[in-house]
Structures are given as C-alpha cells and as structure tokens.
Amino acid sequence: MSVRFAKSQIILHWLTLLMVILTYSAMLLSDWVPDDYFSLVKELHFHFGLSVFVLMLFRLYLRQRHAVPPITPALAPWQALGSTMFHWLLYLLFLSLPILGVLTLAYGGKQWMLLGWQVPQWVTPDSGMRNLVRSIHETLANSGYFIIGVHALAALYHHYLRGDDTLRRMMPGK
Template sequence: MIHTNTAMKTQYHPISILFHWLVVVLLIAAFVVIELKGQFPKGSEARELTKTIHGFIGQIIFVIMVLRLFARILFGAPEPKNPSQALAMLSKVMHWLLYAILLIAPIFGILYFQYAGKEIHFFGFTWPQLVTPDPVMKKSVENIHELLGNSLYFLIGIHALAALWHHYFLKDDVLTRILPKMKGVRN
C-alpha cells in the first residue's frame, strides 16, 4: 500500500531510518577515504586503492538511495515542522536536493572511471563500458563529481544544524523522529 497522506505521519518508517543512518555512515567513510587519497603520490597503488574504495562506497550509497526513495514513496515521510511556510518549503527543497545529489554524484563517479578507461566492479558484477575513454571528458566529469561532493559537505552541515536547532531551540521532535526507537528509552 502506498502511503499518500504524509500530513498525519509523526515518525519516519524504521526502514527509512535505517537507510538514513546507513547513508550517513557511508558518506563519512567515502569522505574520509577520498581525503586520504591526497596523502599518497599520484599513480601509486595506495592512491588508486583509495579511489577504488571511494567508488565502491559511492555505488553502495547509490543503491541505498534508490531503496530509500522507494521507502519514502511507500511509507511516506513526516511533514516539516517549521515556524513559517517559507522554512517548511526550504526543508522540503533541502531534502530533495540531498536526495538528488546523493543519486547524481555516484553516476558522475562511474562516468569518471569509465572515461578513464577503467573497469568498475560491484559485488562480482562488471559494469558495461558505456562511454569511450576520453581524458578531456574524464576531467570534466571529475570536476562535476567534486563539485557535487563539496556541495554535500555544505548541505549536510546545514541539514544537521537545522536538526539541532529544532531539537535544542524549538524543542520539537524533528530530530527524534529520524532516530531509531530503542526499547526502554523515551524520546
């Protein structure tokens, strides 16, 4: 059954909560690994390994984000709680922008590897070569991927600050409705 009335929802579905926190953990891992890349000389095995690990994590994020969108369609999401309609609209825009970037950035990551002429493996599956290797396109796609990644730092920061603002200043349940329910603990 598709949940179309989200106005009555007060909590995210447990599957949505799981996907949210999985993406958070994977994003931290992806950011750490790609920042480590700069510690190794260009062309070194260690540097290539960091890019491979980063790409693998990105593919997992993509899969989880697709599943998360299905969960959102299926189970709905609580409406934003903001003191003004403008802030409520900004909240919705922020969520959908984060979803879009978390889906688009991995696609550009895959294109980066493909324009570099490298095979991409994912759980024993090798992606078909969708584009012809091209160093100019590789650099363009890399720049877009980096821009999307850097924008995530900024948007995630705003997202987290907004959740903390709701929790500590507005004293509402915006933060607790995305936290997993724990037995014996009251929100």
C-alpha cells in the same frame, strides 16, 4: 499517522550517513596513504559511493510507501517548503555523485570492477569529457560538506532552539 519515520527509513538514513562518511573518508585518505594502497582506497571510495546510490534508491522507494510524519509543532508554510526542497537537494546530490563517479571512470577508459565483474567499456574514452565530469563530481562533492552541515545544523536548531520533534522523528529507538 505516526509521529516518527518508519524503522526502515530510520535505519537507511543512518546507514546512508555512515556510507557517506566512509565515501568522503576514503577520498580524503587517498592523499595520505602510501602509493601501494592508493588504488585500494580509491576502489573503496568508489564502492562506498555506489552503496550510497543504492541506499538512496531504497530511501526514495520507502519515501513513496510511507508518509512523512508531521513536525510538531508545525512549521510555517515557507519553512516546510524550504525543508522539502532541501531534502530533495540531498537526494539529488547523493544520487548524482555516484553517477558522475561512474562516468568519470568510463570516460577515462579505465577498466573497473563492479561486484567482482569486469565492466565493459560502454562509452568512447574522452579525456576532455572525463575532466569535465570529474570536475563537476568534485565540485558537487565539495558542496556536499556544506549541504550535510546545513542539514545537521537545521536538525540541531529544530531540536534545541525551536523545540520541535524534527530530530526525534529520525532518531533510532522506541
């Protein structure tokens, strides 16, 4: 068994991080741009978010095709379970946020484009439902800061304090 993730998994991991950064950045930037650019920045946020969704689907597919390389030295069983659960939390978060974003648009009754095509209205607009879905979307997105931060700190803990190969398994290179 390999001691590193497959090259495709490594590339998708870092590409997903880039898209997550761009998604969050676009939303944060929307408060600072002139009104003329607000809709462009929101559209970028939407499309970056959808790209995260697609990348996460590919990552799930690759996770089924490739075994997870073991951590050396091995983790205690409770740590391994916690690591697995936390990674699935990340997958769930970055799959659910784009879905909630799409539902926010749909319940808002707004016309929107996907890859240059007009998406038809497929749910009955409902401002109450829109506000609820948007609130959940924003709450989960805000919790994403914490979850991403814990993920990064855990990798650094494993690398610098525990001295295992957790971080090296996902780093680009040889």
